[in-house]
Amino acid sequence: MPERKPATWWRPTHRISKSVVTTAERTSRGAALEGLSSIRERVRLRKDQRTSLHSWSFHQLGAFIAYKAKRAGVPLVYVDPAYTSRQCCECGHIDRKNRPNQAEFTCNACGVTMHADYNSSRNIAARGAVAWTAGRQSCLPEPA
Template identity: 65%
Template sequence: MRSVEDRDGLQGIRERVRLRKPQRVTLHGWSFRQLGGFIDYKAARAGVAVIHVDPSYTSQQCSQCGHVDRRNRPGQATFSCTSCGFAEHADVNAARNIAARGETGWAVSHAA
């Protein structure tokens, strides 16, 4: 299965795009905090709720049993739980963990 970067032809784009040094500094220095601020601003204008989740250990946590271990990631694209044996593409597993944290955050923020 090819990654999104491979399908969209973005693999190695930083190396392929020729920019002057000031442009490279601007492009590569763009922070995720600033991106988050843009998303918050646009979502507020559109009336869409944004839930921020802590991404810590989402790539090492099993989305089935919740077990966290560095050994759960034997390779870049591979996830295999050392506790329950669940196996999944690493990005899919991490996305499931982030989605679950988002659902929990939503429930907590909208509790009666």
């Protein structure tokens, strides 16, 4: 019998995207994702360690979040993905050396240490808040 991909391969992606959207909905918040170029960037940066399935899953997760956020009325913004993994979410310092390895983030300026994915997600969230606020301000009607 040939090996077959199990029929449940997509379930974690659905579960994670649902968790993101329901948490945003419950807490009256929005969600932020890296813009499209991030996928190219990530593929380029991590070509050595990223399989095509992994980048496809990453893309699929973004698509599921977008779909579920729209359905739930949760605001979703896309942010500039540049340096989200190299920038310190505490002090803003950008340095390739802030990433001694794939999992770890250690800021060479302020010394803060945390999981690299957590640092990146905080950068994305902060950029999302800026983009959301800027968008709302630009949409406000002129005072009467």
